[in-house]
Amino acid sequence: MSGDLDLTVARKVLEAQPFSVLLGARLTAFDGEGATLELDIRDDLRQQHGFVHGGVLSYAADNAITFAAGAAVGAQVVTAGFTIDYLRPAQGDLLRARARIVRAGRTRVVCRCDLSTVDAEGAETPCAVAQGTVSVLEDQNSA
Structure with a gap:
């Protein structure tokens, strides 16, 4: 982990993101x-067939990937790009996005994210996988 980042600080960063607050996202590991x-999967996060909307899955992958990168190199990071593959329709009570670092360089971090849904009994079902590249921002004080 880089600098003074820990789960408490990371949660404060997440809480400062209005869209994350709107969705009710929370960090459970960092x-x-x-x-x-x-x-939590709510009805207003579903598409017309009753599955979690792909945009919600993409949001979760994007943010989990960026937080994972931040855990490695610090908070000054932004997503450079990511791809997502939907494996099956997302249904359940909870959406979980677990991102892990593949490689952390000085200016770029590559991460993989596994997304799954969790039902009322706690059974986890994979629904998507993503891979992303995160850019480390230049130190604004040295520019």
Whole structure:
């Protein structure tokens, strides 16, 4: 983990994101290995067939990937790009996005994210996988 980042600080960063607050996202894990983001599946997050909307899955992957990268290199990071593959329709009570660092360089971090849904009994079902690249921002004080 880089700098003074820990789960408490990371949660404050998440709480400062209005869109994350709107979705009700929460960080349940954050360490040198990566980050886990969860959100309750609500009816207003579903598409017309009753599955969790792909945009919600993409949000969860994007944010989990960026937090995982931040755990490795610090808070000054932004997503450079990511891809997502939907494995099956997302149904359940909870969406869980677990992102892990594949490689952390000086200016870029590559992460993988496994997304799953969790039902009322606690059974986890994979629904998507994503891989992303995160850019480390230049130190604004040295520019």
